[in-house]
Amino acid sequence: MxxxxxxxxxxxxxxxxxxxxxxxxxxxxxxxxxxxxxxxxxxxxxxxxxxxxxxxxxxxxxxxxxxxxxxxxxxxxxxxxxxxxxxxxxxxxxxxxxxxxxxxxxxxxxxxxxxxxxAAPEDRPFSVVIRESSWSDHSDSEGATFMEDIMRGKGSLQDYIDLVAQHYFMYEALEAAADQVAADPRFAGFHSPSLVRLPALEADLVHLIGADWREQIVAVPATLEYAARMREVAAEGWAAGVVAHHYTRYLGDLSGGQYIAKRVAKQHDLPSAGIAFYDFSELGDLAEFKNQYRAALDVLGEQLDEAERARMLDEVRAAYAFNTAVFRDLGQAKLAVA
CATH class of the missing domain: 3.20.180.10 (PNP-oxidase-like)
Incomplete structure (x- = not known):
């Protein structure tokens, strides 16, 4: 079997x-x-x-x-x-x-x-150590394969709208967190103004739902917990912790997210207004930007002591766990109304 x-x-x-x-x-x-x-x-x-x-x-x-x-x-x-x-x-x-x-x-x-x-973690670039940390185990769930269905073109337009709504709550917290630590020199190499997603998300939600989209979207429990954790990290002034969440979200959007945009645009005949969230053309060459981002991670790793590096890796794992918990909640919510 x-x-x-x-x-x-x-x-x-x-x-x-x-x-x-x-x-x-x-x-x-x-x-x-x-x-x-x-x-x-x-x-x-x-x-x-x-x-x-x-x-x-x-x-x-x-x-x-x-x-x-x-x-x-x-x-x-x-x-x-x-x-x-x-x-x-x-x-x-x-x-x-x-x-x-x-x-x-x-x-x-x-x-x-x-x-x-x-090789021992201290002998490898910190960006590689972070990358490999995302292979850590995730807990089992009973949720449907929500994100896999979207990526395979089996999700409905409502599934995509629900995902965009969760992104709004996530990025509202993440971009506020980035603003709170913007003056920290350790954060300087990460947050380009061209990364900001909230205006694009608002445009997508207007197109997908209508002018009253704010009254219609609801965060699932995992999204609320995710956003609360990002606000907690920012309130502490912990720049490396904000980077942990910044990395897991933005580099995913710049990589697999580009495929999602192509897939849902084709499947649901969406114009640019419906997938503006994934449009990072202002960054220029995305591969080069990601290389620069990983180089900034390597520099950050050199500035952190062993305990702080370990703490940041734990936060990366937590960010991935929050993200998959959101997919689980979305899958369960979909089953509940089926």
Missing amino acids: VTNFSDDVISGVTRHMNGDHMADNLLIARAFGHPGATSSTMVGVTGASGRWLVTDAEGEHELTVEWPGGPITERPEIRREVVALYTAACAKLGVPARDEHGAQPQSDAADASVDAPA
């Missing part, structure tokens, strides 16, 4: 892959079925395989690739098998594999342990 992972696990893995490993998704797509792929987004995970939506010159395709090591049943095994797929894809395409994955030679990649020895 194929193991079906919880919505929390699926959203955690896909958000990580689409936020930090889009190039790896593309390598996997090109190596395992679509050599002309121009984009690839991970949309699902089961105990038997990973699933990607791939675009090439012929259109859009769903790609399912079985795990090299065979069926899996536990959350930590997913990372091992993704690493094995990445390593095998590199071997097939003649591309050198990165060591930061803990990737093994193809001959023993399927047997690589998720706990295999790696």
